[in-house]
Amino acid sequence: MATAELASERQSDYLSQLTMAAARYANRTERREGNQSVLESRGVLYADTPERVEKRLARLGADWAMARAIERTQTEPASSAGSTLGLPPEGFTSDALGLERLIGRNNLTPVAFLEEGVQVSRSVGRITISGPGGGHGTGFMVSPSLLLTNNHVLRDKEDATRSKVAFAFQDSVDGSPLVPAVFQLEPLRFFVTDRALDYSLVAVSPRGAQGEELSSFGRLILSEAQGKILIGEFVNIIQHPRGEPKQIALRENQIVDVLERFLHYECDTREGSSGSPVFNDQWEVVALHHSAVPKTDAEGRPLSVDGAVWQPEMGDQQLAWRANEGVRISRVLGALHEIPLTGEAARLRDEVFTAGLTPPPVPSAAQMASFNGKPPVPATNGSQARAAQETANATQFLLPLRISIGFDAPSFSPPAVLAPQPAPASVPQATPQPPVKSPDVVSAVEKEVDAALTNHRVARERPYYDRVADAAAREAYYANIRTETGDALRRALTGLLADSHEPQPRYKPMRLVYPWVDLHKDGRLRSIYSGKDFSAEELIRADAAVAQARLARVQELLLLESTAGPAEFEQEFDALEASMPFNCEHVVPQSWFDKQEPMRGDLHHLFACEVGCNSFRGNFPYFDFPNFEEAEREACGMRESVGFEPEKGKGVVARATLYFLLRYPGQVGDVAREFPEDRLPVLLRWHESEAVTEYELHRNAAIAEIQGNRNPLIDHPEWAREIDFSGVWP
Structure with a gap:
């Protein structure tokens, strides 16, 4: 030519x-102008979709809790560490600086950026x-x-x-x-x-x-x-x-x-x-x-x-x-994945996804929290390299704190589901881990600890509960709710709770529950069932040990992927989670909704709870024992085949469960041994016998900041008898 x-x-x-x-640019004019308007009025966290924002925060080692806390912290001159947060230099991390930079609170960046x-x-x-x-x-x-x-x-x-x-x-x-x-x-x-x-x-x-x-x-x-x-x-x-x-x-x-x-x-x-x-x-x-x-x-x-x-x-x-x-x-x-290649060409193409990796890949702690309760399906053939690269990329920018999380572990055997414990321990339990700890596992967990402790430090700088601001937020939230009939009220609330539930954070108690949401006014955490108190750092580090052990075990499972199919892997992973629980309780047990999101990560029904009480309750539905005050019971409460009655927090768990029924109608009671409709009076009695406390008001406001929606039973306790709950069961 x-x-x-x-x-x-x-x-x-x-x-x-x-x-x-x-x-393409012209066709997007209206959307682009809308984006610009949101950027100018609210900022980067709101112009994109909540799902994309959550993934971006996770990639920065942050989450919605940290982002919202930084947004609401009064701007101060940059400290010697470069932060506007008033944190001491030793408490300030590159993750926090990256988040400030994303939000537009700080234009500083480490010199390493240029290098x-x-x-x-x-x-x-x-x-x-x-x-x-x-x-x-x-x-x-x-x-x-x-x-x-x-x-x-x-x-x-x-x-x-x-x-x-x-x-x-x-x-x-x-x-x-x-x-x-x-x-x-x-x-x-x-x-x-x-x-x-x-x-x-x-x-x-x-x-x-x-x-x-x-x-x-x-x-x-x-x-x-x-x-x-x-x-x-x-x-x-x-x-x-x-x-x-x-x-x-x-x-x-x-x-x-x-x-x-x-x-x-x-x-x-x-x-x-x-x-x-x-x-x-x-x-x-x-x-x-x-x-x-x-x-x-x-x-x-x-x-x-x-x-x-x-x-x-x-x-x-x-x-x-x-x-x-x-x-x-x-x-x-x-x-590129979809192009059919063979021989040397296929090998060269695969190097784009696999070069430089050291098998087996290790999921990050953040990924562990976002598996929706299910393990990653072992990759095979061409997809193996793709999955491996994604895993490696997830941990590519880890910034370890070099925190030592150790406990005695003479051996490590394949996990089995724990039997209910006869007496809960008085301290959070750290599950034994394998004797050989992969550096990638340790680094991934250290990053989570780092971020969680930063969350905690940032949050503690804020007022515990602003009654005036929360009253205004509450009034605005329910402005369009009418209470003519119980069924109409229930439908309106269900719609409001679903529509305003944005973003929908994944299940990450170490990051989202312990640092701020579940704190009491004295800055301590209290087990929802036993009332025992812990520092936020105690539970963060205890859960970090569990996460480290889980990750190490997942690494072992991935090594067996050639002989174990997805079904066997999933079964092994479920047993692993059961034998290594976090110090966090779902008042509506995860098995009732198959560990699916957003239910699993919905903060309104997540509470600090030591492993012993968590295992003791299991997935038994709540029950009101007639002789509860006279009977011998464990520190967590009383459990028999008909159900479980907690020692503490009955009003709190009742309101959390009622919220769940409103937010997720049809999820509870569709199989045997889940909370049946005829036990609704139990929740209503517990709700009315224990008034809403400042602790719950704080939780409700903190959760609304993170995931957008509120608990109507906390905001309007009187609605409990007005709502027609009959429509929430299958």
Whole structure:
């Protein structure tokens, strides 16, 4: 094909790409303006979906409790540690700083941010396409052998055959140019491309023109996991604009919209930036930059800077820019998985997902809390590498505290379900763990401890309960609720509780229950059944020991995945959870709703409770024993085959259970041994016999901040007799 024909074809492709990007941008105008309004009025935590925000917080080592506490903390001048939270330097962590930065409370960042940016930049190179229709682009290594760029940079194997990539094409610190390392592309060894997602993946020669080792320039780890970026956050782009030496557009480039396959962001990029990696503030790749979004006329045609209709021969520099567009990296990876490859090509493709891993992978403590009560199904064949990479990415940025959590463990046998304990222990129980502790396991749990203790320190700086503010919040919450009939009241409350239950945090007692929600006014935790008190740190560390033991055991189970199928693995995991419980009680037992979210993580029915009482109650329904005051009973209460009556907290658990019945109608009483309808009077008696306390008011307000909804039985105790509960049973 002639040079002019190739150039014309490339220009036509570029014009088509610009037009499609502009159309996508225009079609999202209303949504984008809505996002901007929310960003200006409420902030980054509210412009995106609650699910995406929760995943982003988890990736930062934070959660809704910490985020809301930081939001509500009075702004103070930055301390020597860089925090606006008033924490002492030893109590301040990079996680807290990252969260402040996300929320917009603090623009400081560790110096290591720049050092890591320099490291990741080594994997970014300038692509030069020689011959007819040639030009420049940007690409980056994503495995030991493969480089990622745009389809419109390398459209086919022919383009790639006459192309090279130069690493270290940049200036040194003294302003003098470095000597670049130039490598030939090898599309005959590997080349895949996708025009719709505008990506090409190509092999690079392992040695450069002067004998340089390709491995010396590293690679960027890619992840399909969600939670890497939110609307309103800022991104960083390392690029070779117009083929010039390597440059960076640093942070002040805001994500303005998230589409199914694309991100829109404001950024200073130019021709030649195509194929650049788009990073978040943790230097994770979130997108493959592929197009600017031009200003257009009424017919959708790109405009030049002087307002005329732009033509390719005018040059990219004459385009009037509006924004930029990148392909979401998770979508690129998803498409790459689906390409049927065999032999050496399949092996090279798999390296994008597996290179650098040390099997077996270890789920993070956060992942353990988000399994919905079920284990990760052991991966096999092609999916094994994918699952392994996601697990590895989840722990990639752990910042350990080097906390020692130990207990005597002469041996470790496969777990079995504990029989109900005849007498609960007076202190939280730490379950023995395997004698060999994986560094990844220890690091994952230490991160959870770190975040939980930071949550606790931040929360304790706040007033325990603001009666005036909560009264106003309560009035606004129920403003549209009418009480004409009991059935109408029940239906209205169920709808309100469901609609306002946003976000829906996963089950994480160490992070969400102990640090603030379940505290009493003296700053202590009290077992809901026995009344024994503990410090928040006691239960955090005790649960951390349990999490560490669970994780170590899961690692052992993963080693057996070749011989154990999903059913056997799930059974083993269920036994593991039963034998290693946390010091947290679900007043509505998890088995009644099959450990499903959002029920499992709903804070309104989660309470601190030492392991002994937790096991003693089991999943027995509540019961009112006629001779309870005279009978011999354990410290937790009394249990017989008909049910369980707690020693303490009857009014509290009654109101929590009534909330659950309203919030999740049909979930309780559908099988034998769950709370039957004819025991509703038990809950109503307990509710009326023990008035709502300041502790419950504090809990209710704290939970409303985290998950949005409230407990009507705490806010309006008189409604208990007005609500027609008959409709909540199956």
